[in-house]
Amino acid sequence: MNVRWEEHGWERLASGVGRRRLPGWDATVGLVVGEDAVLLYDTGSTLREGAEIRTQAQALCGGRRVTHIALSHPHFDHVLGTAAFSGAEVYGAVGLAELLLRDRDGLRSSAVRHGVPASEAATAVDVLAVPGHPVSGEWTLDLGGRQVLLANVGPGHSGHDLALLVPGDQEVVFCGDLVEESGEPQAGDDAIPSRWPAALDRLLALGGEDAVYVPGHGAAVDAAFVRAQRGSLAARFGTA
Numbered sequence: 001m002n003v004r005w006e007e008h009g010w011e012r013l014a015s016g017v018g019r020r021r022l023p024g025w026d027a028t029v030g031l032v033v034g035e036d037a038v039l040l041y042d043t044g045s046t047l048r049e050g051a052e053i054r055t056q057a058q059a060l061c062g063g064r065r066v067t068h069i070a071l072s073h074p075h076f077d078h079v080l081g082t083a084a085f086s087g088a089e090v091y092g093a094v095g096l097a098e099l100l101l102r103d104r105d106g107l108r109s110s111a112v113r114h115g116v117p118a119s120e121a122a123t124a125v126d127v128l129a130v131p132g133h134p135v136s137g138e139w140t141l142d143l144g145g146r147q148v149l150l151a152n153v154g155p156g157h158s159g160h161d162l163a164l165l166v167p168g169d170q171e172v173v174f175c176g177d178l179v180e181e182s183g184e185p186q187a188g189d190d191a192i193p194s195r196w197p198a199a200l201d202r203l204l205a206l207g208g209e210d211a212v213y214v215p216g217h218g219a220a221v222d223a224a225f226v227r228a229q230r231g232s233l234a235a236r237f238g239t240a
Contacts (some may be wrong), residue, residue, distance in 0.1 A: 014170040034143025043081035049080020076111040080124040092131030093160035130137025156199030173207035182216025193237035200230040
């Protein structure tokens with residue numbers, strides 16, 4: 001399929017693989033197109049943004065709908081658009097669904113504190129769609145003509161960090177906020193700094209030296225960048 005990603009505001013990373021850097025917080029959403037299924041990695045910060053991503057994804061896929069969603073971690077700018085994708089199967093690190101349901105108020109408050117209009121945040125949280133497929137180790141998805149690997153590589157940035165490996169001539173690893181390029185990695189109250197460097201070790205083992213690593217925020221990077229950020233985090237938090 002000849003997908004012209006850039007015409008829709010997306011960046012092509014490999015054959016059938018692309019990403020968009022969303023406005024506002026520069027958060028990444030990723031798209032992987034198979035012959036039979038379409039996987040979206042993260043869903044944006046509001047239902048409105050999720051609906052916009054849905055429309056763009058369908059245009060990129062010749063009218064086909066997103067069938068699978070993988071959520072990288074539980075922060076508002078990555079999960080609040082999920083309910084815009086009716087019928088999609090949703091995957092997340094084990095425990096993510098329970099956390100999102102338990103902490104609806106915190107999720108809404110975080111969104112509003114960062115600038116999401118209160119009404120939009122409330123609506124998104126009220127209809128919040130959570131993972132029905134918990135990933136405790138690794139999970140291979142067959143999208144038709146290609147397989148992708150979901151890997152629970154955390155904790156680190158949060159207690160529920162899920163990465164996505166897309167094999168191919170150019171391997172692509174979607175890292176979530178375990179890696180950030182457009183600023184220093186953010187460690188909120190739910191971060192587990194002592195285990196963050198080890199999570200980056202697992203990312204590097206997943207993708208190897210030649211993969212493209214896609215941060216949760218910022219431009220795509222290489223293994224050397226991830227390794228350097230691992231060193232910076234270890235020094236910052238006093239871990240090995």
